[in-house]
Amino acid sequence: MRTIDWNEEAGSIVMIDQTLLPLEYRIIECKTLASLCEAIRSLRVRGAPALGATGAYGIALAATLSSAKNMAGMTKDLEIAAKTIKSTRPTAVNLAGGVDRVMDAISDAFDLNGIRDIVMSEAKKIADEDVEINKRIGAHGEKLLEDGDTVMTHCNAGRMACVDWGTALGVIRSAVEKGKEISVIACETRPLNQGGRITTWELMQDNIPVTLIADSMSGHVMSKEMVNKVIVGADRITGDAIFNKIGTYTHSVLAKEHEIPFFVAAPTSTLDPNNWEDTVEIEERDSDELRFFRDIQIAPDDVKVYNPAFDATPMENITALITEKGVFYPPFLLDEVML
Amino acid sequence: MRTIDWNEEAGSIVMIDQTLLPLEYRIIECKTLASLCEAIRSLRVRGAPALGATGAYGIALAATLSSAKNMAGMTKDLEIAAKTIKSTRPTAVNLAGGVDRVMDAISDAFDLNGIRDIVMSEAKKIADEDVEINKRIGAHGEKLLEDGDTVMTHCNAGRMACVDWGTALGVIRSAVEKGKEISVIACETRPLNQGGRITTWELMQDNIPVTLIADSMSGHVMSKEMVNKVIVGADRITGDAIFNKIGTYTHSVLAKEHEIPFFVAAPTSTLDPNNWEDTVEIEERDSDELRFFRDIQIAPDDVKVYNPAFDATPMENITALITEKGVFYPPFLLDEVML
Numbered sequence: 001m002r003t004i005d006w007n008e009e010a011g012s013i014v015m016i017d018q019t020l021l022p023l024e025y026r027i028i029e030c031k032t033l034a035s036l037c038e039a040i041r042s043l044r045v046r047g048a049p050a051l052g053a054t055g056a057y058g059i060a061l062a063a064t065l066s067s068a069k070n071m072a073g074m075t076k077d078l079e080i081a082a083k084t085i086k087s088t089r090p091t092a093v094n095l096a097g098g099v100d101r102v103m104d105a106i107s108d109a110f111d112l113n114g115i116r117d118i119v120m121s122e123a124k125k126i127a128d129e130d131v132e133i134n135k136r137i138g139a140h141g142e143k144l145l146e147d148g149d150t151v152m153t154h155c156n157a158g159r160m161a162c163v164d165w166g167t168a169l170g171v172i173r174s175a176v177e178k179g180k181e182i183s184v185i186a187c188e189t190r191p192l193n194q195g196g197r198i199t200t201w202e203l204m205q206d207n208i209p210v211t212l213i214a215d216s217m218s219g220h221v222m223s224k225e226m227v228n229k230v231i232v233g234a235d236r237i238t239g240d241a242i243f244n245k246i247g248t249y250t251h252s253v254l255a256k257e258h259e260i261p262f263f264v265a266a267p268t269s270t271l272d273p274n275n276w277e278d279t280v281e282i283e284e285r286d287s288d289e290l291r292f293f294r295d296i297q298i299a300p301d302d303v304k305v306y307n308p309a310f311d312a313t314p315m316e317n318i319t320a321l322i323t324e325k326g327v328f329y330p331p332f333l334l335d336e337v338m339l
Numbered sequence: 340m341r342t343i344d345w346n347e348e349a350g351s352i353v354m355i356d357q358t359l360l361p362l363e364y365r366i367i368e369c370k371t372l373a374s375l376c377e378a379i380r381s382l383r384v385r386g387a388p389a390l391g392a393t394g395a396y397g398i399a400l401a402a403t404l405s406s407a408k409n410m411a412g413m414t415k416d417l418e419i420a421a422k423t424i425k426s427t428r429p430t431a432v433n434l435a436g437g438v439d440r441v442m443d444a445i446s447d448a449f450d451l452n453g454i455r456d457i458v459m460s461e462a463k464k465i466a467d468e469d470v471e472i473n474k475r476i477g478a479h480g481e482k483l484l485e486d487g488d489t490v491m492t493h494c495n496a497g498r499m500a501c502v503d504w505g506t507a508l509g510v511i512r513s514a515v516e517k518g519k520e521i522s523v524i525a526c527e528t529r530p531l532n533q534g535g536r537i538t539t540w541e542l543m544q545d546n547i548p549v550t551l552i553a554d555s556m557s558g559h560v561m562s563k564e565m566v567n568k569v570i571v572g573a574d575r576i577t578g579d580a581i582f583n584k585i586g587t588y589t590h591s592v593l594a595k596e597h598e599i600p601f602f603v604a605a606p607t608s609t610l611d612p613n614n615w616e617d618t619v620e621i622e623e624r625d626s627d628e629l630r631f632f633r634d635i636q637i638a639p640d641d642v643k644v645y646n647p648a649f650d651a652t653p654m655e656n657i658t659a660l661i662t663e664k665g666v667f668y669p670p671f672l673l674d675e676v677m678l
Contacts (some may be wrong), residue, residue: 022639137378154555186627188638190529194627194640204639211643212629214529215492216554216586220650223588247555249562253596254589284639290527290535290551293632299527299535300361300543304550306524311559 001027002131002164003050005206006057011064013057017044018160033081040088040095048094048235049130049159056123060083067246073282074115076200078103087122098126100119105247125229127163133167133267136324138174141231144320144327145175145182147229151166152185155245156194157233157265158202167265168231169202171322176208182293183209185227189245190215191289191307218251222258230255234266237321239334241277241312248310268323273334283309341470341503342389345396350403352396356383356497361540372401372420377585379427379479379514385573386500387433388469388606394437395462397424402458412611413454417442436466466502474604475663477513478551480570480604483659483666484514484521488567491524491557494584495533496572496604497541506604507570508541510661515547522548524566528584530628530646557590561597569594576585576660578673580651587649592626592657600658607662612673622648 004015019042020026028044030036034057039045045054062081068074082099107120109115143153150173156165158169165173175182178301184203188196197211201209213221221227230251236243242264255262272280287305292298299305321328321337328337342355352369358381359365362527367383369375375397378384384393397400401420407413421438428434448454461597484490490511497508497615504512527535535551540547552560560566569590575582594601610617617649626644631637638644660667667676 021634022642096614128440187555188529190527190555193637200642201639204642207424209643211645212638213645214554214585214629216526216529216589217650218591219589219647220647221645222587226645246553246559250555250558250589251591253558253593257592257596290553293637294635296635297362298532298632299551300540303361303543304537304548306550306552306556306560308556308559311562313557328433 001125003160004045004053004057004127004163005048006060006120013054013061013338015039015045015054016160018046018198019044021160022197030061033058033065033084036061037084040085047156049093049162050160051089051092051144052094052098053123053127053130053163055085055095056102056126059099059102060120060123062115068112071112071115072247074112075106077105078115078137080117101126112156116165119264130163131165133324134162134167134170135174137265137267137322138165138170140324140327141171141263141322142178142180144261144263144322144337145171145180145229146241147180149180150183150185150226151189151229151231152221152251153199153217153230154187154195154232154247154251155189156198156202158199160198160202161233163207166202167233167267169199171231171263171265172208173206176206183211185211185213185221187213187215187247187251189247194245195330204264215247215250219254222254222260227260229261229263231263231265234264234270235281235310237264237266237271237274237334238275238277238280241314242318243280243310243312246308247310249313262317263320263322264318265322268325268337271337272333277312280312285309328335341466342386342499343384343393343396343502344466345399345459352393352400354378354384354393355499357385357537358383358500359415361536369400372404372423375400376423376427379424380485386495387431388501389499390428390431391433391437392466392469392502394424394434395441395465398438398441398461399459402455407451410448410451410454410590413451414445417445417454417458440465457642464579469502469584470504471573472663473501473509474504475515476506476604476606476661477504477509479663479666480510480602480661481513481517481519483661484519484568485511485601486519489522489524489565490568490570491526491560491566491590493526493534493570493571493586493590494528495537495539495541499537499541500572505541506572508605509537510570510604511547512545515545522550523552524552524560526552526554526557526586526590528586530537533584554586554589557591561593561599566599568600568602570602570604572600573603573609573612574649576603576605576610576617576673577614577619580617580653581657582649582651585647585650586658588652589650591652595656601656602659602661603657603660607664607676610673610676616651616653619651621650624648
């Protein structure tokens with residue numbers, strides 16, 4: 001099933017509880033706004049594209065639950081719902097984006113049922129578009145992979161970060177669908193281990209061979225010729241750099257040293273051509289992510305920690321950029337990519 | 340205190356229990372051969388040089404405990420002790436080396452007390468020599484560090500791996516002792532986190548400023564000019580490469596990319612000039628080191644794991660090799676380094 005979806009019969013939102021992976025695969029159902037907000041806050045659903053659909057379905061859920069007797073009452077209910085959903089993760093721009101896009105659509109409605117129909121259809125459209133974009137990224141990108149390739153990836157740019165299919169892992173899925181044999185090396189991705197927990201699980205579900213390594217091993221596996229290509233996702237693409245999970249830049253330098261192609265797969269919605277490497281502030285996350293493993297202490301109490309969430313990979317380290325619009329080679333002119 | 344030492348008054352071996360770090364600093368006492376063997380097996384003491392002294396003190400302990408009435412009985416007791424100690428970690432060459440060196444010395448003794456004196460003095464000599472060698476490495480190496488430097492290191496090549504002072508961290512200690520202000524960036528060193536657990540703790544004990552990062556962040560901190568030098572230890576130095584903790588090679592490529600000096604500090608006892616990168620087999624460790632964090636499962640049950648213990652850094656990535664004999668620059672002629 002999709003990472004997040006609408007259950008027509010039950011009138012509820014269904015999702016894969018990602019906090020339980022890889023130990024347990026459990027589908028949870030949100031029948032109330034409160035349970036949805038709890039799921040977002042607890043990261044049961046995460047990943048920028050997946051949160052866009054989550055916000056949209058949240059408004060659709062609020063519309064089905066509303067007992068408003070007129071247009072004004074319904075609009076009021078949905079505005080409260082929009083505010084509540086957005087407040088669960090105030091910095092997640094995609095979550096707010098999904099909510100806003102559905103809210104903008106209600107002005108086209110003439111009556112209560114019209115509102116319910118419009119918000120539901122807009123929410124489904126957002127989810128479907130996300131899958132469609134990933135499939136197009138996959139279709140363009142799979143041409144870069146050859147039968148027998150071993151592809152290294154970092155973090156989780158897979159279907160669990162999206163509604164389905166995935167960006168970096170979507171390219172691998174599309175190549176496998178075309179009959180190519182592809183093996184994956186997944187870097188565990190400290191400190192939150194999205195590679196070790198989620199990427200490995202996703203690929204094993206699809207019977208795509210995957211081997212887990214520690215992040216620091218990437219140079220060694222490249223020098224031993226165990227890797228043919230590297231593919232990663234992107235959180236933000238500025239005029240001169242790819243911002244992605246911390247560690248991406250390190251892998252890009254190693255790929256350059258070993259003359260291994262380094263691909264970035266991401267939707268054009270991540271393009272930010274008016275920003276540059278030095279105009280984006282890199283968020284620092286909680287020190288305890290490196291001091292504790294859940295409740296196990298793994299470093300001294302008061303040790304100083306540097307824990308940036310992202311790093312910036314300069315465009316010259318990237319062999320090709322794969323978007324839903326096609327494959328782009330350096331020099332990357334972002335205006336051209338966005339056309 | 341030293342990582343391992345002899346307690347004259349109690350007639351026992353004392354050591355810092357490294358399994359409890361960084362949560363607890365506890366000195367444990369081994370009054371019997373059984374408790375010493377348990378401590379070695381449980382890694383309460385670890386690190387190649389530290390194990391050499393441990394083996395030697397083990398024979399000294401056996402000699403003080405022996406109730407033999409004649410030379411033949413004493414020799415028999417010590418031979419049994421030697422076999423027992425070596426069997427605790429059969430692949431640790433330094434442990435066996437320390438035991439053998441002390442056993443070789445007993446042939447010089449004429450009576451029972453002579454044996455006891457000789458084994459004790461040889462064991463102390465081994466421990467003292469280890470400290471002396473590290474101090475010489477420090478004295479040579481500190482000249483490469485400048486006041487205000489921030490030095491990145493990987494794993495633990497510190498005093499907790501030796502009897503005292505340390506190799507890579509010994510160089511830093513010697514520079515600090517000379518009045519230079521040195522800050523350290525410690526990579527956590529997955530999967531066993533020796534950097535996060537032990538290097539940070541050691542340096543904090545000495546009030547040397549240390550910042551913990553995840554291994555994958557090394558490229559980022561270098562690109563942000565947060566690092567001036569890199570120093571690591573070595574497990575084995577062949578004619579063409581430095582074998583050290585997995586991740587060392589990755590850091591060396593990044594240092595080269597950023598034109599940051601990359602130093603290796605190790606005693607000449609690690610030189611192995613008759614071997615080469617491709618004649619040394621790299622030991623693979625248990626998959627569960629990447630599947631579990633103590634008892635917390637962090638990757639799918641049956642995921643394939645690649646977990647090499649070491650990697651090989653080619654000599655051309657190394658700026659200088661620091662031994663107790665001096666500082667050597669490329670091309671490294673190992674025969675010259677060993678003179």
